[in-house]
Amino acid sequence: NAGVTQTPKFQVLKTGQSMTLQCAQDMNHEYMSWYRQDPGMGLRLIHYSVGAGITDQGEVPNGYNVSRSTTEDFPLRLLSAAPSQTSVYFCASRAPAAGELFFGEGSRLTVL
Amino acid sequence: QQQVKQSPQSLIVQKGGISIINCAYENTAFDYFPWYQQFPGKGPALLIAIRPDVSEKKEGRFTISFNKSAKQFSLHIMDSQPGDSATYFCAASINNNDMRFGAGTRLTVKP
Numbered sequence: 001n002a003g004v005t006q007t008p009k010f011q012v013l014k015t016g017q018s019m020t021l022q023c024a025q026d027m028n029h030e031y032m033s034w035y036r037q038d039p040g041m042g043l044r045l046i047h048y049s050v051g052a053g054i055t056d057q058g059e060v061p062n063g064y065n066v067s068r069s070t071t072e073d074f075p076l077r078l079l080s081a082a083p084s085q086t087s088v089y090f091c092a093s094r095a096p097a098a099g100e101l102f103f104g105e106g107s108r109l110t111v112l
Numbered sequence: 113q114q115q116v117k118q119s120p121q122s123l124i125v126q127k128g129g130i131s132i133i134n135c136a137y138e139n140t141a142f143d144y145f146p147w148y149q150q151f152p153g154k155g156p157a158l159l160i161a162i163r164p165d166v167s168e169k170k171e172g173r174f175t176i177s178f179n180k181s182a183k184q185f186s187l188h189i190m191d192s193q194p195g196d197s198a199t200y201f202c203a204a205s206i207n208n209n210d211m212r213f214g215a216g217t218r219l220t221v222k223p
Contacts, residue, residue, distance in 0.1 A: 004155075031209070040121070042201055042213040043156070050209070058210060090155050099144040099208050103155030 002026050006091050006104035013081045013111045021076040021107050023091030031094045032074040033101070036060065036087040043090065049074055081111045115139055116204050118214025126222050131189040133217045135202035138183065142204035147176065147187045148213075150199045159200070160187070192221045 007022045025032065033048035035058075045058030049068040063085060065077040074093075078085060088108050092101040118135045125131050135145075146161035162169045162176045162185065169176045175188040189196055199218050205211035 033211075035213075040215055042116075042118070042215040045210060045212070048210065059212070092155075094208065097208065099146060099161055099205065100158045101146075101148075101156075101211060103157065105153070105155050 004091055004093055004102050004104035006089075006107050008107060009105070010108050011110070013078075013109065015082060015111060017081050018077070018079050019081065019109075020078075021089055021091075021109070023074045023076070023104060024072050025074075025091075025093040025102070026072065027093060027095070027102065028071060029093035029102070030071065030096055032068070033058070033092050034064070034066065034074070034076045035090045035092065036085075037090060037106070038087050046076065046089075078109075081109075083111045085109065086111045115212045116202055116214045118202050118217060120217060121215065122218045122220070124220045124222060125192050127192065127194060129192050129221075131187075131192045131196070131219055131221070133187045133200055133202070133219070134184065135186065135204075135214050136182075136184045137204050139204070139206070140183070141206050144205045144208060144211075145176070145178065145185050146203050146211075147174075148201045148203060150201065150216075156201060189219075192219075194221045194223050197221050 004025045030051045034046040035043040044060045047066040049055045091104045147159045148156035149159045150156040173190045178185045199216045202214040
């Protein structure tokens with residue numbers, strides 16, 4: 001039972017490069033979200049989606065794009081990476097009408 | 113500015129002691145208050161959660177105390193064990209969406 005799978009686990013980028021963090025879940029969850037975790041700041045919501053074709057912004061959306069073409073996948077795109085985007089990124093999903101978020105194991109991104 | 117404020121930032125307790133972590137919130141529309149536990153290199157996992165219609169919820173050694181009028185809630189870990197050493201996050205959400213997290217508390221339980 002895979003749950004929420006994130007790839008890659010580690011990535012190093014140069015300033016200005018673009019990349020996509022992948023997230024897939026096999027629990028048929030409609031709701032998916034992306035968080036970033038930074039020391040002393042907890043987890044901050046970047047974007048979330050309540051279903052295929054629907055996305056919305058969270059607390060810190062600037063510099064990130066998302067799309068949701070299928071229920072299973074919710075990729076996070078960095079179009080022009082900046083050092084301030086160095087962080088650990090977590091994808092999470094939940095079942096309808098349920099509060100519990102299921103998190104992936106994270107993707108550690110370093111932007112030089 | 114964080115919508116959920118958590119304290120302390122770090123906590124050291126002896127094995128068998130009680131660990132207490134506190135959170136405060138401002139938005140009275142929040143209707144779900146979970147606590148997540150995170151071990152190094154892993155994603156957070158739900159530990160226990162409460163809705164505002166009750167003042168306390170207990171699951172094994174873990175208890176949430178909720179004070180709606182004070183807009184505060186806390187996690188109590190009884191008989192703390194070294195295996196409880198982790199980072200704990202409180203959180204709050206409205207209609208299960210847009211969950212906001214506290215800054216986290218790093219708990220160390222000494223043998």
